[in-house]
Amino acid sequence: LTPSPRSPSNGSSRTLSAREMYLFDTGGQYLDGTTDITCTVHWGEPTPLQKEAYTRVLMGNIDLSRLIFPSNTAGGTVESFARRALWDVGLNYGHGTGHGIGNFLSVHEWPVGFQSNNVPLEAGMFTSIEPGYYRDGEFGIRIEDVSLVVEARTEKPFLTFEVVSLVPYDRKLIDLSLLSPEQIRYLNSYYERIRAHVGPELRRQRLEEAYVWLQESTEP
Numbered sequence: 001l002t003p004s005p006r007s008p009s010n011g012s013s014r015t016l017s018a019r020e021m022y023l024f025d026t027g028g029q030y031l032d033g034t035t036d037i038t039c040t041v042h043w044g045e046p047t048p049l050q051k052e053a054y055t056r057v058l059m060g061n062i063d064l065s066r067l068i069f070p071s072n073t074a075g076g077t078v079e080s081f082a083r084r085a086l087w088d089v090g091l092n093y094g095h096g097t098g099h100g101i102g103n104f105l106s107v108h109e110w111p112v113g114f115q116s117n118n119v120p121l122e123a124g125m126f127t128s129i130e131p132g133y134y135r136d137g138e139f140g141i142r143i144e145d146v147s148l149v150v151e152a153r154t155e156k157p158f159l160t161f162e163v164v165s166l167v168p169y170d171r172k173l174i175d176l177s178l179l180s181p182e183q184i185r186y187l188n189s190y191y192e193r194i195r196a197h198v199g200p201e202l203r204r205q206r207l208e209e210a211y212v213w214l215q216e217s218t219e220p
Contacts, residue, residue: 018043021050021139029104036107036128038144041170052089053133054141054173059085060131061143062183064097068152068160075114075121082114082131085178091133093142098128101146121159125149129161143169166194168217191218 016022022043027036040054060082067081079097086092100112103126111119112127121127130144147161168191176184195218202211 020044021046021141023140023142025142025144027107031104033103034101034105034107035146035165036101036144037146037165037167038130038142039167039170040141040143040173042173046173049135050139050141051173051175052178053086053091053135054143054170055175055178056085056089056091057131057133057141057143058169058174059179059183061129061145062186064129064131065145065147065161065163066182066186068154068158069121071122071157071159072120073159074116075112075118075127076116079114082129086131086133093132093134095132096130098130098144098147101126101128121149123149123151123159126164127161129163163190166198168194168214171217171219188220191220194218 020043021040023038023040025036025038027034040057042050046054063084064078064082067078069078075098080087082097083092097114099114100109100118101107102109111117112121112125114127126146126148128144129147130142132140132142134140145163145167146165147163149159150162152158152160169187179187195214199211199214202208202214
Protein backbone atom coordinates (compact mmCIF):
# COMPACT_ATOMS: atom_id res chain seq x y z
CA LEU A 1 0.00 0.00 0.00
CA THR A 2 1.20 3.50 -0.82
CA PRO A 3 0.54 6.04 1.94
CA SER A 4 -1.57 9.03 0.98
CA PRO A 5 0.16 12.44 0.77
CA ARG A 6 -1.34 13.36 4.16
CA SER A 7 -0.21 10.19 5.94
CA PRO A 8 2.94 10.27 8.10
CA SER A 9 5.94 8.36 6.81
CA ASN A 10 9.62 8.02 7.65
CA GLY A 11 10.52 9.70 4.39
CA SER A 12 8.42 12.83 4.72
CA SER A 13 7.85 13.32 8.44
CA ARG A 14 10.00 15.46 10.66
CA THR A 15 10.46 15.69 14.42
CA LEU A 16 8.50 18.42 16.17
CA SER A 17 10.45 20.67 18.49
CA ALA A 18 9.53 22.69 21.54
CA ARG A 19 10.50 25.88 19.70
CA GLU A 20 7.60 26.03 17.26
CA MET A 21 3.85 26.39 16.88
CA TYR A 22 1.66 23.32 16.71
CA LEU A 23 -1.79 23.32 15.08
CA PHE A 24 -3.99 20.32 15.82
CA ASP A 25 -7.40 19.69 14.28
CA THR A 26 -9.35 17.35 16.54
CA GLY A 27 -12.81 15.88 16.69
CA GLY A 28 -14.95 12.87 17.40
CA GLN A 29 -18.33 11.29 16.77
CA TYR A 30 -20.45 10.86 19.89
CA LEU A 31 -24.04 9.67 20.26
CA ASP A 32 -25.06 13.13 21.47
CA GLY A 33 -23.10 15.17 18.96
CA THR A 34 -20.07 15.67 16.75
CA THR A 35 -17.04 17.82 17.58
CA ASP A 36 -14.61 19.61 15.27
CA ILE A 37 -12.17 21.76 17.25
CA THR A 38 -8.84 23.19 16.12
CA CYS A 39 -6.32 24.63 18.57
CA THR A 40 -2.94 26.25 18.06
CA VAL A 41 -0.29 26.24 20.77
CA HIS A 42 3.37 27.19 21.10
CA TRP A 43 5.71 25.04 23.16
CA GLY A 44 8.46 27.67 23.41
CA GLU A 45 8.66 31.43 22.98
CA PRO A 46 6.58 32.76 20.07
CA THR A 47 7.96 35.46 17.81
CA PRO A 48 6.24 38.87 17.80
CA LEU A 49 4.67 38.04 14.41
CA GLN A 50 3.35 34.70 15.65
CA LYS A 51 1.86 36.32 18.72
CA GLU A 52 0.22 39.15 16.79
CA ALA A 53 -1.12 36.82 14.10
CA TYR A 54 -2.59 34.45 16.70
CA THR A 55 -4.15 37.34 18.60
CA ARG A 56 -5.74 38.74 15.45
CA VAL A 57 -7.13 35.31 14.54
CA LEU A 58 -8.57 35.11 18.07
CA MET A 59 -10.03 38.61 17.71
CA GLY A 60 -11.81 37.53 14.54
CA ASN A 61 -13.10 34.41 16.25
CA ILE A 62 -14.46 36.48 19.13
CA ASP A 63 -15.94 39.21 16.92
CA LEU A 64 -17.97 36.72 14.88
CA SER A 65 -18.92 34.63 17.91
CA ARG A 66 -20.37 37.60 19.79
CA LEU A 67 -22.03 39.19 16.77
CA ILE A 68 -25.76 39.98 16.94
CA PHE A 69 -27.44 39.97 13.54
CA PRO A 70 -30.96 39.97 12.03
CA SER A 71 -32.84 36.72 11.51
CA ASN A 72 -32.62 35.21 8.04
CA THR A 73 -29.09 36.57 7.53
CA ALA A 74 -26.84 34.54 5.26
CA GLY A 75 -23.54 33.41 6.75
CA GLY A 76 -21.62 34.94 3.85
CA THR A 77 -22.96 38.35 4.87
CA VAL A 78 -21.28 38.28 8.30
CA GLU A 79 -18.14 36.19 7.76
CA SER A 80 -15.94 39.24 7.17
CA PHE A 81 -16.24 39.98 10.91
CA ALA A 82 -13.88 37.03 11.40
CA ARG A 83 -11.34 38.56 9.00
CA ARG A 84 -11.40 42.23 9.93
CA ALA A 85 -8.63 42.14 12.57
CA LEU A 86 -6.37 40.39 10.04
CA TRP A 87 -7.38 42.69 7.18
CA ASP A 88 -6.46 45.69 9.35
CA VAL A 89 -2.79 44.75 8.97
CA GLY A 90 -2.92 43.21 5.49
CA LEU A 91 -3.28 39.55 6.49
CA ASN A 92 -5.88 37.00 5.40
CA TYR A 93 -6.60 33.26 5.14
CA GLY A 94 -7.57 31.20 2.12
CA HIS A 95 -10.29 28.90 3.46
CA GLY A 96 -13.89 29.20 4.57
CA THR A 97 -14.72 30.73 7.93
CA GLY A 98 -16.94 27.85 9.01
CA HIS A 99 -19.18 24.96 8.04
CA GLY A 100 -22.24 23.16 9.32
CA ILE A 101 -21.70 20.31 11.78
CA GLY A 102 -24.06 17.34 11.95
CA ASN A 103 -25.38 15.58 15.03
CA PHE A 104 -23.52 12.23 14.89
CA LEU A 105 -23.53 12.71 11.11
CA SER A 106 -21.21 14.67 8.83
CA VAL A 107 -18.37 16.73 10.28
CA HIS A 108 -18.71 19.14 7.34
CA GLU A 109 -22.45 19.28 6.77
CA TRP A 110 -24.11 21.18 3.94
CA PRO A 111 -25.89 23.61 3.60
CA VAL A 112 -24.98 25.55 6.79
CA GLY A 113 -21.91 27.78 6.79
CA PHE A 114 -20.44 31.13 5.82
CA GLN A 115 -20.01 30.79 2.06
CA SER A 116 -22.06 32.86 -0.37
CA ASN A 117 -24.07 29.79 -1.43
CA ASN A 118 -25.02 28.63 2.09
CA VAL A 119 -28.56 28.95 3.42
CA PRO A 120 -29.49 31.79 5.83
CA LEU A 121 -28.64 31.14 9.47
CA GLU A 122 -31.46 30.01 11.76
CA ALA A 123 -31.68 29.23 15.47
CA GLY A 124 -30.73 25.62 16.16
CA MET A 125 -28.01 25.34 13.50
CA PHE A 126 -24.55 24.18 14.52
CA THR A 127 -21.60 25.69 12.70
CA SER A 128 -17.87 25.96 13.16
CA ILE A 129 -16.19 29.35 13.46
CA GLU A 130 -12.60 28.97 12.35
CA PRO A 131 -10.49 31.92 11.15
CA GLY A 132 -6.79 31.31 10.65
CA TYR A 133 -3.49 32.56 9.27
CA TYR A 134 -0.77 30.59 7.51
CA ARG A 135 2.81 31.48 6.59
CA ASP A 136 4.25 28.99 4.12
CA GLY A 137 7.18 27.03 5.47
CA GLU A 138 7.01 28.73 8.89
CA PHE A 139 3.79 28.26 10.85
CA GLY A 140 0.02 27.93 10.70
CA ILE A 141 -2.70 29.22 13.00
CA ARG A 142 -6.35 28.23 13.20
CA ILE A 143 -8.81 28.67 16.06
CA GLU A 144 -11.93 26.58 15.46
CA ASP A 145 -14.87 26.42 17.84
CA VAL A 146 -18.26 24.75 17.53
CA SER A 147 -21.12 27.25 17.80
CA LEU A 148 -24.89 27.04 18.06
CA VAL A 149 -27.06 29.70 16.45
CA VAL A 150 -29.40 31.02 19.17
CA GLU A 151 -31.87 33.85 19.63
CA ALA A 152 -30.30 37.06 20.93
CA ARG A 153 -31.72 39.00 23.86
CA THR A 154 -33.07 41.81 21.72
CA GLU A 155 -36.49 43.39 21.40
CA LYS A 156 -36.87 42.22 17.81
CA PRO A 157 -35.97 38.62 16.82
CA PHE A 158 -32.23 38.79 16.16
CA LEU A 159 -29.69 35.97 16.33
CA THR A 160 -26.23 35.37 17.77
CA PHE A 161 -23.87 32.46 18.46
CA GLU A 162 -23.28 30.38 21.58
CA VAL A 163 -19.89 28.66 21.58
CA VAL A 164 -20.48 25.13 22.86
CA SER A 165 -16.93 23.78 22.59
CA LEU A 166 -15.24 24.62 25.88
CA VAL A 167 -11.49 24.76 25.23
CA PRO A 168 -9.11 27.48 26.53
CA TYR A 169 -6.87 29.40 24.14
CA ASP A 170 -3.08 29.49 24.49
CA ARG A 171 -2.36 32.39 26.87
CA LYS A 172 1.25 32.54 25.74
CA LEU A 173 0.12 33.57 22.26
CA ILE A 174 -2.34 36.31 23.25
CA ASP A 175 -1.24 39.95 23.11
CA LEU A 176 -3.75 41.56 25.47
CA SER A 177 -2.80 45.06 24.29
CA LEU A 178 -4.51 44.34 20.95
CA LEU A 179 -7.81 43.24 22.49
CA SER A 180 -10.66 45.67 23.12
CA PRO A 181 -12.36 45.79 26.55
CA GLU A 182 -15.40 44.07 25.00
CA GLN A 183 -13.23 41.24 23.64
CA ILE A 184 -11.56 40.78 27.03
CA ARG A 185 -14.94 40.68 28.77
CA TYR A 186 -16.13 38.07 26.30
CA LEU A 187 -12.98 36.00 26.88
CA ASN A 188 -13.37 36.15 30.67
CA SER A 189 -17.03 35.16 30.44
CA TYR A 190 -16.12 32.24 28.20
CA TYR A 191 -13.44 31.12 30.65
CA GLU A 192 -15.96 31.25 33.51
CA ARG A 193 -18.21 28.91 31.52
CA ILE A 194 -15.32 26.52 30.88
CA ARG A 195 -14.50 26.40 34.59
CA ALA A 196 -18.13 25.90 35.57
CA HIS A 197 -18.81 23.07 33.10
CA VAL A 198 -15.48 21.28 32.61
CA GLY A 199 -13.87 21.75 36.03
CA PRO A 200 -16.36 19.63 38.02
CA GLU A 201 -16.20 16.86 35.41
CA LEU A 202 -12.42 16.68 35.64
CA ARG A 203 -12.72 16.51 39.42
CA ARG A 204 -15.36 13.78 39.14
CA GLN A 205 -12.97 11.74 37.00
CA ARG A 206 -10.11 12.50 39.44
CA LEU A 207 -8.02 14.09 36.69
CA GLU A 208 -6.25 16.48 39.03
CA GLU A 209 -3.38 17.34 36.70
CA ALA A 210 -5.86 18.29 33.98
CA TYR A 211 -7.93 20.24 36.52
CA VAL A 212 -4.90 22.29 37.62
CA TRP A 213 -4.04 22.97 33.96
CA LEU A 214 -7.62 24.09 33.31
CA GLN A 215 -7.58 26.51 36.25
CA GLU A 216 -4.28 28.02 35.12
CA SER A 217 -5.46 28.27 31.51
CA THR A 218 -8.71 30.05 32.42
CA GLU A 219 -7.38 32.69 34.80
CA PRO A 220 -9.12 36.03 34.14
